[in-house]
Amino acid sequence: MKRRNTPSKEKVLSILKSQNYAMCHDTIAEQTDDINRATIYRILNQFCEDGVAHRITSESGKQFFALCKSCNAGEHHHNHLHFQCNSCEKVECFKSEINISLPEGYQIENFNGLISGFCNSCAPN
Amino acid sequence: MKRRNTPSKEKVLSILKSQNYAMCHDTIAEQTDDINRATIYRILNQFCEDGVAHRITSESGKQFFALCKSCNAGEHHHNHLHFQCNSCEKVECFKSEINISLPEGYQIENFNGLISGFCNSCAPN
DNA sequence: AAAATTAATGCGACAATGTTGCAATAGTAC
DNA sequence: GTACTATTGCAACATTGTCGCATTAATTTT
Numbered sequence: 097m098k099r100r101n102t103p104s105k106e107k108v109l110s111i112l113k114s115q116n117y118a119m120c121h122d123t124i125a126e127q128t129d130d131i132n133r134a135t136i137y138r139i140l141n142q143f144c145e146d147g148v149a150h151r152i153t154s155e156s157g158k159q160f161f162a163l164c165k166s167c168n169a170g171e172h173h174h175n176h177l178h179f180q181c182n183s184c185e186k187v188e189c190f191k192s193e194i195n196i197s198l199p200e201g202y203q204i205e206n207f208n209g210l211i212s213g214f215c216n217s218c219a220p221n
Numbered sequence: 222m223k224r225r226n227t228p229s230k231e232k233v234l235s236i237l238k239s240q241n242y243a244m245c246h247d248t249i250a251e252q253t254d255d256i257n258r259a260t261i262y263r264i265l266n267q268f269c270e271d272g273v274a275h276r277i278t279s280e281s282g283k284q285f286f287a288l289c290k291s292c293n294a295g296e297h298h299h300n301h302l303h304f305q306c307n308s309c310e311k312v313e314c315f316k317s318e319i320n321i322s323l324p325e326g327y328q329i330e331n332f333n334g335l336i337s338g339f340c341n342s343c344a345p346n
Numbered sequence: 347a348a349a350a351t352t353a354a355t356g357c358g359a360c361a362a363t364g365t366t367g368c369a370a371t372a373g374t375a376c
Numbered sequence: 377g378t379a380c381t382a383t384t385g386c387a388a389c390a391t392t393g394t395c396g397c398a399t400t401a402a403t404t405t406t
Contacts, residue, residue: 153278153282155331156278157278157284158282177321182330192322199315199341202304202338202339203338203345204336205307205337205338205339206280206336206337206338208280208333208335208337209335210332210334211321211323211329211332212331213327213329213331214328215326215327216324216325216326216327219326219327
């Protein structure tokens with residue numbers, strides 16, 4: 097199935113590009129001119145399939161999406177940590193990658209690492 | 222608010238104890254004799270508050286619960302990784318703790334690290 | 347042991363998030 | 377321009393978890 101370029105996809109992509117944070121559906125929707133909910137989700141899922149973005153599941157179970165910055169086509173580096181602030185709820189990517197070693201016989205497909213707490217803007221004192 | 226001991230709590234606790242895996246609501250419910258859904262969730266949330274169990278959010282956003290084995294009262298060690306098998310969907314705790322270093326001004330409250338892939342029983346070949 | 351207090355439960359309704367089927371629309375290749 | 381089919385919008389649905397409220401029952405007090 098060959099991808100087609102559409103205004104909706106371009107819009108969602110530009111929104112993802114415009115921020116340095118991982119974004120959830122609502123945040124993206126707010127910045128669009130009424131793109132249907134299902135469509136936004138479908139676009140985001142496509143971006144993940146195509147290696148354009150990656151998905152982070154927050155502690156509450158909500159999905160966030162961020163562009164793959166250090167990924168080349170076919171080669172993905174998703175073993176970095178993410179941080180979600182319990183106050184402003186922003187999700188950001190941390191650069192440092194972590195080393196994952198698995199027991200014998202295990203195969204890794206993906207890693208979702210999320211630290212939650214308070215970001216430097218929201219931390220008390 | 223002082224906790225009371227009830228048959229439901231004992232049952233849920235014994236179920237958690239009986240398995241070496243983190244469990245989700247459904248799996249627990251299957252093993253009980255009709256404890257209400259809301260009740261099970263409330264019990265599990267209490268266990269987390271009280272430091273008896275910890276919560277793992279799976280990639281799909283579903284919550285899993287496991288007993289805190291290496292936690293003393295008041296002192297919790299939750300910066301270990303979890304693994305969920307994409308085939309059998311079991312969630313297990315890995316022992317090794319990971320080292321988390323945060324940027325200046327950030328405060329950590331919790332860590333949810335989940336590797337997904339195939340466990341040694343389900344890995345192809 | 348009975349009464350009083352209030353935590354825990356069951357029920358139903360609800361909220362939030364994400365997905366799917368289907369008909370209509372619109373990219374893309376020719 | 378036509379044909380092909382990916383994409384969209386809509387509505388309905390699925391799943392997961394929470395909440396209010398009346399009832400039940402664990403624990404404390406008398």
